Amino acid sequence: MYIYILIYIYKFIFHFFFRAIAEGVDRNVLCIIVLLTCQPQRPIMTRIFTYFMQQRYNINVVILVPGVHGVRAFNVRPYTASSCTSVEPVETDIKDGDVWDVFPSRLKNLHGCPLSVIVWDIPPYMRVNWQSSDPMDGLAGLDGLLLRIVARKMNFTLKLMANEPNGLIGGSSYINGTFTGAYKMLRERRANITIGCAACTPERSTYLESTSPYSQMAYIIVMRARSGYSIYEVMLFPFEKGTWLVVSTVLGLHWLVGSRWRMPSPILAGWMLWIFVIRASYEASVFNYIHNSPVKPSPRTLEQALNGGFRFITDHATYRMTLQIPSFQGKTSISAGQPVDVFDALLKAPWKTGAFTSRAFLAAHLVGHRHHRNQLLILGEKIIDNMLCVYFPQGSYFAWEINNLLFNMRSFGIFQHHSQILAWNSMPTTTTDTDTPGKSIHSSKESAARGFAESMSFVLAALNCLMGALCFSIAVFGLELLSRRRRWTGLAWLFERV
Structure with missing residues (x-):
């Protein structure tokens, strides 16, 4: 743990001396500022707390004012029952106290203060009802439930903000610090937090504050199941x-x-x-x-799919993941709509088309389309794993507290519990790496009836072939009879040579 001590001497050098030193201080460290004045000057302390809270996102600041009768300490209580984001100095008793008495935790209870959250629709992770009178009731989905739990535990209210432009899922991030969508809004400090199937990427972690990964999603390729x-x-x-x-x-x-x-x-x-x-x-x-009862073979690996001439479709948000995989370059197109809508487009596409998506999106789609279960097939080779993070403006003091909450909830398996709302039991039971994909398990009575029906259909097909051959023989015989007549000299010439 590092404690930085800044000494503030005169009021007129605040903009030069004090800020120049403060700019070199790491974010969110414990800071002690010694104010060398005869009496505590609240306007000066208010300016200091305002600078650290609004510019540096740091509330772990203590101002010490030495006097004749001892040293007086002041810190700030930004979230109380009577005010939100207060920067008024509050005197603290530091006599016989340790470091945590000087720097108490002030974020465990936000007393109902509002936090602005950027959200967008991306089932099954986030569903937003903008017409709901209570923002808490207007959130659903895996990450929506997670945000509601965090809000209740930290006792803050939600101020929902739509992504910009409206309807955009997430946003793009680049290593040079250029962001779009929700991440641009966080970079500009226009919101406190964003959550909703946001991938953990180095670009975002460099310019924004993020939690540790709280969930994992596997990306797969889903294809249309071939018929028998x-x-x-x-x-x-x-x-x-x-x-x-x-x-x-x-x-x-x-x-x-x-x-x-x-x-x-x-x-x-x-x-x-x-x-x-x-x-x-x-x-x-x-x-x-x-x-x-075998089905027609499907590719078992990504390499086989590429060699077989497969092309891929994906949604706008997932398309950003394909940019990191050279195999998908030039072979992937974007399907309009939500990630769960890509499967409807897949069922209408040619057979040599695969959907680059995740298991969670597939499970969410099958919740309302269980009859699609036998029409879809998962490529046996998993493509890539992706981690999900919660993002904040750079240096945000909420990141540490919320990260601890997410770690505790993840340890108790709350994410696995919430994921049971998806139709995991309706997932395709076969992948392309099985020996007999598409083969289902039936009872003995069903198997006997099914086998009898297939055998009879084969007998019927053999009879059809026999009748076809017989018709062909009759036709040849009829043509041969016609060739005996004088008017059919050309036909007679043909049969003589055949």
Whole structure:
């Protein structure tokens, strides 16, 4: 702990000597100012307290006035039941007191004084009802509940301020100190605090005061779940393309050779045996696919998605996170609306589109759209983790007190408790790194009925193929009959060569 001692001698050098020394003092340290005057001069002390509170955001200042009968000490009580942000000097008894008697805690109870808070709508973290008569009742969401708890514990009221421009989510931050939105307003000291899914970044922590991370959110990629194979695709899918090519080649050779040369019996027997093996393998593969009900494969990693030609959509606030990841450069577009609205845009986008978002936004979306659960799929590879902070103007004396409250609440698991309002149970149960994504668990009766229905659909598809082949044969036979007539000489010429 460091205590800086400033000696104030004469009134006329206040703007030069005193302020020059005070500018070199670290923010929010314990300061002792020795006022070398015969009698305590309250206007001078008021100016000193005003400077430290309004310019330096420091209330840990004590003014000592030595006299004949001893040293008198004065500090300030900014938040009392009768006044807010008072800068009037209050005499303190320092006899037989320790350092905490000289610098008492003055922020644990703000006596209902108002603090200006910049808020914006960003479900599920913050929902604001600007028409509510009581600002406390007008806040909802994870961070909204958190702010209400902090306000009750520190006993302050809320003065809600809209972000500038209105409707902007958060704001942008740059390493050169250029800010927009809520962070620009804090930099200009137009508000006391802002909260609402605000990421912890070095740019903001350099030019603003912030708490330690109080929550964590994981960024993921959500894709549309691919449908299962149709029955006709299953009839062709069990064999690779090379296998079908070999079967077709051997069939063609058999047709060419068999039409001009009679195969020996051993070769014909081997041919029949080979046909039996191929048929048994085909039937086993079809049965395996019907039993497992696989879906079409999706990429399992970000690299596979990029190599597969995927593009990504995200909301305006989350887009700032992609600027730190080179893989998303030139492949990401911004979807209008709130972060929870990106999933509606995803379901309307082409299949090779992924949504860069967080699990909390997905869970909030599924609260009102549970039927979308089976339509969405989470990429197996988590992209990045992000920490959330509460921000204040630089040097704000509220940061330390609120940071301690957040630490205690985080230790008791209050954030995990509040997060249960989200539909975590409705999250997609599968990710792309599972062996059989999309496979659901059914009871034995449901599985039997489902398997019987799939088997019958396969039999129906085979019957359709057989009927199609039969129709084709009848058509060929009909054309061959027509070729026998004299008027169809061209058709006769074709069939003679076929």
